[in-house]
Amino acid sequence: MNRLNIKRTDIEYIAHTYARFDVTLVRGKGSLVWDEQGKEYIDLATGIAVNTFGYADDLWVDSVAKQAATLQHTSNLYYTEPCVRLAKLLCLRTGMKKVFFSNSGAEANECAIKAARKYAAEHKGAEFSTIVTLNNSFHGRTLTTLAATGQEVFHKDFTPLTPGFVSVPANDLAAAEEVFQTQKVAGFLMEIVQGEGGVLPLDSDYVTGMAKLCKQYDVVLMCDEVQCGNGRTGALYAYMNYGIQPDVVSTAKGLAGGLPLGATLLGEKVEHIFTPGSHGSTFGGNPVCAAAAISILERLDDNLLKKVKRKSALIFDMLTGQPGIEAVDGLGLMIGVKTKKDAGAVIQKCMENGVLVIKAKDKVRLLPALNIPDDLLKEALIVLKNAAGEEET
Numbered sequence: 001m002n003r004l005n006i007k008r009t010d011i012e013y014i015a016h017t018y019a020r021f022d023v024t025l026v027r028g029k030g031s032l033v034w035d036e037q038g039k040e041y042i043d044l045a046t047g048i049a050v051n052t053f054g055y056a057d058d059l060w061v062d063s064v065a066k067q068a069a070t071l072q073h074t075s076n077l078y079y080t081e082p083c084v085r086l087a088k089l090l091c092l093r094t095g096m097k098k099v100f101f102s103n104s105g106a107e108a109n110e111c112a113i114k115a116a117r118k119y120a121a122e123h124k125g126a127e128f129s130t131i132v133t134l135n136n137s138f139h140g141r142t143l144t145t146l147a148a149t150g151q152e153v154f155h156k157d158f159t160p161l162t163p164g165f166v167s168v169p170a171n172d173l174a175a176a177e178e179v180f181q182t183q184k185v186a187g188f189l190m191e192i193v194q195g196e197g198g199v200l201p202l203d204s205d206y207v208t209g210m211a212k213l214c215k216q217y218d219v220v221l222m223c224d225e226v227q228c229g230n231g232r233t234g235a236l237y238a239y240m241n242y243g244i245q246p247d248v249v250s251t252a253k254g255l256a257g258g259l260p261l262g263a264t265l266l267g268e269k270v271e272h273i274f275t276p277g278s279h280g281s282t283f284g285g286n287p288v289c290a291a292a293a294i295s296i297l298e299r300l301d302d303n304l305l306k307k308v309k310r311k312s313a314l315i316f317d318m319l320t321g322q323p324g325i326e327a328v329d330g331l332g333l334m335i336g337v338k339t340k341k342d343a344g345a346v347i348q349k350c351m352e353n354g355v356l357v358i359k360a361k362d363k364v365r366l367l368p369a370l371n372i373p374d375d376l377l378k379e380a381l382i383v384l385k386n387a388a389g390e391e392e393t
C-alpha cells in the first residue's frame with residue numbers, strides 16, 4: 001500500500017477517535033524513526049512514554065523474540081515464569097507486596113479502584129465507596145476511569161459514568177480533607193505529575209500532606225504512575241521523589257517498553273484484598289509482555305536514573321528563557337513546554353524539521369527515550385527552539 005492508501009484506508013475503516021499526524025511511520029531504531037518516504041525523525045514522544053528505550057532496542061527485542069518463540073500465552077490458569085519474576089522484581093524494587101497484571105493504564109486503575117473499594121467495604125463499611133481524584137487529572141477511557149478523570153471534556157456524551165467519584169483541586173490539602181471529613185471515602189487517586197493535564201508535577205508538600213491525610217482517615221492512597229512511572233521522572237516511580245509509600249501504585253505505558261502491560265502494585269494495607277474470582281484478566285501478565293518488562297526494569301538502575309536527571313537538566317537549561325518559550329515544566333524526562341506560539345503550530349514545524357513531539361493541553365510535551373543520546377537530544381532541542389522562536393510569517 002502506498003502512503004495515500006494507508007491514510008485513506010485508515011479513514012475508511014478505523015473509528016475516528018484519533019486526530020493523527022499526517023505521517024506514516026514504518027521503522028525505528030533507538031531514538032530515530034523513519035516514515036514511508038524515508039524521512040528520518042528524532043523521536044521525543046516514544047509512543048506517549050511507552051518505548052522506554054526507544055525503537056527496536058537490541059536487549060528488548062532479544063527478550064521479546066526469545067519468549068515469543070518459547071511460550072507466548074497460557075492464560076492465568078497456569079503458572080508461568082516471566083510474570084512471577086517480574087512481580088518479584090516490582091515488589092523488591094518498591095516495597096509493595098503483591099502485583100495484579102493487566103493490559104493497559106485504564107485497567108491498572110480499574111484494579112486500583114476495586115482494591116480501594118473492597119478494602120473500605122471490608123474495613124469501614126460498604127457505604128465508604130467514594131474515590132477522591134484531582135481536577136485536571138487523567139486516568140483512562142473506561143466509564144469508571146473517565147469518572148475518575150477530573151476533566152469534564154472527556155465526560156461529555158458518556159454519562160452516566162460510574163458513581164462515587166469526587167474531584168478536588170490539586171495542591172489544596174484543605175479541600176481534600178473536607179471531602180474526607182464529610183463524605184464516605186474509600187480511596188484517593190493522584191498522578192504525581194499530571195501528564196495529559198499539561199505536565200504538571202504536584203507540589204511536594206501536597207504529596208506528603210496527602211499521604212499523611214490518607215493515613216489519618218484510613219483512605220487508600222493510590223498513585224497513578226501510568227505515565228510518570230518506570231524511570232520517567234528520574235526515580236523508578238515518581239512517588240519515590242517524595243519519600244511517600246502509597247498503598248496502591250498503578251502503571252502501564254513504559255513498563256514493557258512497547259508492549260501492552262498494566263500492573264497494579266498492592267501495598268501491605270491491601271495486599272490480601274483480592275481473592276480467587278474477585279478480579280482477573282485473560283491476557284494480564286502475558287509471558288511475552290512480562291519478559292519485555294523484565295528487560296526494561298533490570299536496566300532502570302541508579303546509573304540510568306541519574307542519566308535521566310542529567311538529560312532532564314540539559315533540556316531545562318537549553319529551553320528555559322529562550323525566545324518564544326514562556327515556561328518549562330515537568331520532572332525528569334516528562335516535560336511540558338509552554339510556547340508563545342500555538343503549541344500545535346510548533347509541533348507541526350518540528351515535524352517538518354525532523355523532530356516528533358506531542359501536545360499536552362496547550363503545551364509541547366517531551367517524552368524522549370530514557371537512553372536518548374545527548375547529541376540527538378541537543379539536535380532535537382535546537383529544532384524545537386527554532387520552531388518556537390521563529391517569527392511567524
Ligand SMILES: *Cc1c(COP(=O)(O)O)cnc(C)c1O
Binds near residue numbers: 103106195227
Ligand atoms: C495514558 C494514561 C492512562 C490510560 O492508559 P491506557 O493504557 O491508555 O488505558 C491512565 N493514566 C495516566 C496518568 C495516563 O497517562
